[in-house]
Structures are given as structure tokens and as C-alpha cells.
Amino acid sequence: RNFRCDCGNSKFKNLQCKLLPEKVKVNSGNKYNDNFYGLYCTCKRPYPDPEDEIPDEMIQCIVCEDWFHGRHLGAVPPESGDFHEMVCQACMNHCHFLWAYASQLAVPVLTKVNSLEDEGIVLKVEESxxxxxxxxxxxxxxxxxxxxxxxxxxxxxxxxxxxxxxxxxxxxxxxxxxxxxxxxxxxxxxxxKELQSKQFLKKDTATFWPSNWRSKLCTCGDCLKMYSELEVQFLTDECDTVLAYENKGTSDQETERRDPLMDTLNSMDRVQQVELICEYNDLKTELTDYLRRFADEGTVVKREDINHFFEEFQSRKRRRTNRMQYYCS
Structure with missing residues (x-):
């Protein structure tokens, strides 16, 4: 999210970026966490870890975008189909306002309690x-x-x-x-403020959220200012969700696999389809015969040769059309 490559800036002076030749000297918006060094989770281990014999899946936090082992989140993750996004423990402490929403929106989890300090703390916001x-x-x-x-x-x-x-x-x-x-x-x-006026439970665990939870966040002026100060404005953007990215990737793959010729054929009626296929076969046959002559002679095909071919092809097509007669019954 908001990441830009460093090629072409002060880090790699001799390497010019092919996408954006003009770049600032430092990409101040880039954040380099442990993922850039192949380390993940709070255990700071690589993935896959050759020394880890415990089967476990990795879950990405939507705030810091780091990946975590399911067993290192302070709570047993729900079934994968029960939640769509996760916020890790550190980000929940950073975005403390999310605890007020968690009591109403987050997917319930089984908390791992190791000591009395891990038990939940009931918070009640005092009125000013x-x-x-x-x-x-x-x-x-x-x-x-x-x-x-x-x-x-x-x-x-x-x-x-x-x-x-x-x-x-x-x-x-x-x-x-x-x-x-x-x-x-x-x-x-x-x-x-309405949620904070009620009692809610705060624990040192990650939280798991359903698909539509972002639409429930407050968008008043004070809250938008708070999101900006915490640098989490993207939480109110429903196009930033994991599900939205997955749907976009699926749509892009379907577009790449789509055949433009088949799309054109499907938009035509039966007569137009037959005419198009016949014209395509004629063009393919004549162009193949025309280019074979250059291959046999070992000569290079030039632009004027291609232009000459299509001029002759259009001329022959017009002559065939003029000879056709149409009858009405």
C-alpha cells in the first residue's frame, strides 16, 4: 500500500527506473518492516521456516501488512470463512479506538489466557x-x-x-x-463516542473482522481527523479490503484470458459470424501465400510490401462484391 520502488533515487544512483525516470531522492512514504528481509510475525522467522515443524497458516494484518502465524496472535483464529480481515495486537494498541468497535463488530474468538495480566480489562470512558x-x-x-x-x-x-x-x-x-x-x-x-460511552472489553490479542465492518466506522469530522493522525485513513475505504483486491485480481485474470475475436463473434448474429469467418480465412490464406514467396527468395518484407498486399486484397474484395447479385423473393 502506497509503496514505490527505490530504483533511480539516492539508494540506487546508477539504476534508472523504467517506469518513473524522474524521482525524488528519498521515498519518504515507504516503510521497511521485517518482511523486506524475509522475516515475518512476532517470532521474526522466515516463511517457509525449515526449522518449524508445526503446521500453521500465515494471516496478514490489514494495518501494518505484516504476516503472522495463527498461533502467535494471542487468540485462536476463527475458521477462515468466518472472517475476512485481521488486525494484529500491535496495531490494535496503536489504533486503540478499534476496541470500541470490536465489541460490536469483531468475530468472537477463543482467547489464550496465560496469566492474570492477560485477562480482559473493562473500560468505561468518563464523561468530561x-x-x-x-x-x-x-x-x-x-x-x-x-x-x-x-x-x-x-x-x-x-x-x-x-x-x-x-x-x-x-x-x-x-x-x-x-x-x-x-x-x-x-x-x-x-x-x-456512542460506543465508547458503553463498557467494552480490551485484551492483548489480535482481532478478526467480517466483510462489511469498515462501512460501520464513523466518518464524522473528528474521527476522520483521528484516522489521519494515526495514518489509517484507508480503513474507511472499502476498495482497500482484502476481498476487493481478490475480486480485482480475479477480474483481471478473466480479462487476460478473454479472446477479443471470440468476444466480437459472440456479439454478432449468425450471418455476420459466417461472413467474418470466411473473410478471416481468405485473408489468412492469401497472406500466407504472399509471405511464402519472400521466404523462398530469402528477401526482407518491407512496409511497402505489406501496404501493396492489402491494397491488392481490398481491390480483389471489391471486384468479388460487385459481381455478386442479390435477389428478393
């Missing part, structure tokens, strides 16, 4: 002073609304002296209350 003041303000607004409703009820009582005036006041108050409700409903709500 600003949040408490905001809640008091909201409660004050609710109290004011109830007071206005009582006033409306009093105004709605029958009166013989100023009935029309009271009705107009009631309409104005109703409109004002409706505007307040609409304004409140338009205020965006942070999904992360």
Missing part, C-alpha cells in the same frame, strides 16, 4: 466536564420545552374574548418547536 455541561444544557432545553407545552395547553383552552389571537399564538409556538426539533435532528452523531 464539557460533556456534563452539555447534558445540563440539553436538560434545560427539555425543561423549557415542557414549559412551553404547558403554556400552549393553557392557550388552547377556550376563551371568548381573544380566541383568534390565541390561535395565532399557538400556531407560532408550534412552528418554533418544530424548527427546534428539526435543528436537533440535523446535528451529526459520532458513532465512536
Amino acid at each position: 466536564e464539557e460533556e456534563k455541561k452539555e447534558m445540563k444544557k440539553e436538560s434545560g432545553v427539555e425543561h423549557q420545552e415542557m414549559k412551553e407545552e404547558r403554556q400552549m395547553e393553557q392557550l388552547n383552552e377556550p376563551s371568548t374574548s381573544s380566541g383568534l389571537y390565541l390561535k395565532s399564538c399557538c400556531r407560532a409556538l408550534n412552528t418554533l418547536l418544530l424548527l427546534q426539533v428539526v435543528t436537533k435532528s440535523e446535528v451529526p452523531v459520532c458513532k465512536l
